[in-house]
Amino acid sequence: MIEIKNVSKRYGDLEVLSNLNCTIKDGLIYGLVGANGSGKSTLLRIVNGIYLADDGDVKIDGEDVLDNSEVKQNLVFVPDDLFFYSGYTIYDMGLFYQALYKKFDMKYLERLAKTLKLDMHKKIGTFSKGMKRQCALILAIATNARYMFFDETFDGVDPVVRNVIKKILANHLEETNATIVLTSHNLRELEDIADNLGLLHKGGILFEGDIDEIKTNMFKVQISLKGDFDKETFEGIDMLNFKKVGSIATMIVKGDKEKIGKQLEKLKPIILDYLPLSLEEIFIYQMEVLGYEFSEII
């Protein structure tokens, strides 16, 4: 389990993280979303023991990370700006990882490279951006680390490669029960892979939760009743948003779908439709409730 407690970090006058708290349970894919400059990368660097937090502490499995090579055996970090030594092949990079990661599996790396049709002995510098991302990914996976951190992994990657990466991550998670933390400034990129989502804004986690739970407990209702009606008509329903155009109202409702459905049925609606919400819509409405303009956050 990753525990981040009261972590703060400043770069000169700029406060990047402010008293941030977050807990990431094992075996999950945790998506960390935030606008550019919101502190996602800094947080990952602190969690991985690259940077020292000004305040607060980070513990993984109950132990400090900074300068703790034993704990770091279980961590692997793929930054947004990838790094490969000049003139190195995947194999060369594999040897580097192998020198430091006790559980690094070169054969596994070869298998993954074969699956992705990446030449192990071709210089990485000659690869396309997407291929380089795949290289970084398979090298990280081959470490067999229990905690994997991918910063903006899908950035600039075409949909085909994105799907491949997602598939690889999903397979790996299935096999190893690893915990994966992904960051992105684009919510849609994490929607179909993350189990949990955290929204980072102004140095803190603004909102976090289980995606399935969020999706199950929030939905859009289109309803039309006989006669005139307004928001007050639906008293007792946890409503995040209400809009009425003509005789049809659209509501974003939070709560148990079955219970709310029964409540609405009692009003004998002429029209009653339940529409699914995209994750982005959920966040937009959730942020509105919290008093934020979503477009300012992501």
Place this chain on the structure above:
Amino acid sequence: MNLAKLFNGKYLVQNLKKSRVTLAFVLLILPILNLLIFCMQTSTNKISVLALNDISGLTTFGMYIIPIILSLILFSYVFKRKSIDFIGSMPIDRKTIFTTNTVGGILIITALIGITTLLMIGASAILPNIYIPMGIFLDYFVLFTLSYIFVFVVCNIGLSLAGNVATTLVITALILFLAPFLHFVYQNSHYYYEEVYYECDQCAISDTGAESGKYQTGLTREYQTSHYTTPAEAIIETLRNDTTSLYNDVALGRMALLIILYILVGFVLFQRKELEICEISFKNIKVHMLVKSLTMIPMLVFIYEITRDADFIGFLFTLAILLIYSFVYDLITKKSISHVRLNLLFFLGTLVILYPFSGWLLGDYENGSPRRVTLTEDNIEKVEVDLSFLDRPEETIKITDKTVYNLLLQPEEVTEEEAVTKNYYSIYIEVHANNSIYDTYISIDEDRMKQLKEMIMKSDAYQNLSKASLENIDVATLSEDYAKLTDQDIALLKSAIDQPDQEKSTFYLPITAYTYQNHELTEETYYSNLTDTLNQTMVERYNEVWNKYRKEHSDARCNWMDIIDEYTYETNTYAINEKCKEILSILEKQTTNSKEKLYRITAHFENNVYLNYYTNLDAEALKTLNMANSETDEIVEEEVVTPDVD
């Protein structure tokens, strides 16, 4: 603390592997170039006895580059955000990274200097005309291993503090040079405010106005014997045109201690390094400016020195140069000019503090009476006398005889008449005392000059110097002589060999008349106040060297060099003709003839002193020599028959 955990060999291998091309280039360039230069030193085909300074030129230069490149390669990851993310997230802690890289760097440097030393040892064993005592190689190895490691660990501190390469280099330079520079400038500038007296109870002449028995000497302190660390010492020695060996026990000891201290300091600083501060000089702009101010000290001192006598325009010129420097520094170390107002404030503050400081450093505020330094017979360690007056330019002799001190340092009492009529000689002397070197030109009259010559030439130091000066003249010079022998010479030689009973002088003179005059030896014999023992020693020395190297050297000359049919000799080229072989053949034949004759013939070729010795010796001296000959004859014969080629 588990020390084994502090070193990760696998990481070191991988870390070196990533820069293998650069590393290989840096590590090969020194041994290869050094070897080439070493071999080129032998191209004169003279037997050279090389000293530490002769073999350390390139290595000294490399001291400022190789360890720094090595440090930057090993710790390269700290300068780029991408590589910081990569290495920083790896399961290796900073303590291990620092110690692994430091130990690795030290091992590489030791191997590098070791290989360079071994190559030179190998070359000196193969090359016939180069000779270096093993002790010199050991000194070379110790001196440069420590010096390179020293620069390496200093650079490690630099990169632990700074966020980019340029600032790392600046910090490294400041640690290496700033303190020695300030000390050196201060000392040199303040020596002019001293008056050096010599206290001499036995000197006959009293100096008017001085305390009894104390004489103002005119000596000026040239410099204090320094024990700077090698990187600073090498530059300072160059500045003061000092050819003293860089090997200095005190400096080496100091450097060894500093290496340990700097490793510990680097270790602590590296743990505390904020890796997010990369690609910029420092996290704090004020620290950046402070470091910039420190770099301005040497600049300001130099500019102050140049413009100290200038008027206000000179001051403005100084100001302009420093201001430009200030912005250029920012561009190099920060790649931008920011905080202009703060910059200017710091600049003015620096100027206000450093301008007077430079004046103080350069001795502008010295006032009152000059400081008096008194030298006595007891605190003078030695006096080094330039031997130009003995027609030995470029040579000096170190005197420790107190009576010579008195002769050199007591003032000349000259009447007006004498000042016009008497001849005076000017002699350059250096007095070593109080850990300093004082120098001046003294002026002495003919009588004292005669006394001085006698005293010096009788001294052991002069005798030893004469012996030492002959050591490098040996076979190479003789080989040149062979090439100059004409047919007539050869005929005379053969004739002389066939007539063993003729007068010695008759035997030598004709040949002497035709053969090349070895000027140094001629001078030696011209001033033949040398003792008989020394003459004998010289002859023996010649024989020793000759017998040891004759065979291979002559073979080399006859076989390796261009052999042309006709005899020619030009200033810069050797042309060995058949005479070479012919003479060799004559000499070889002599192995079966009388030992004495062979001795004489070889001695003739080897030096003219021997000729003089024989022609000038009295009966007693000749007897002494003959006794010496009889003792060495057997050896001579054996060595000629079976030359020692080692």
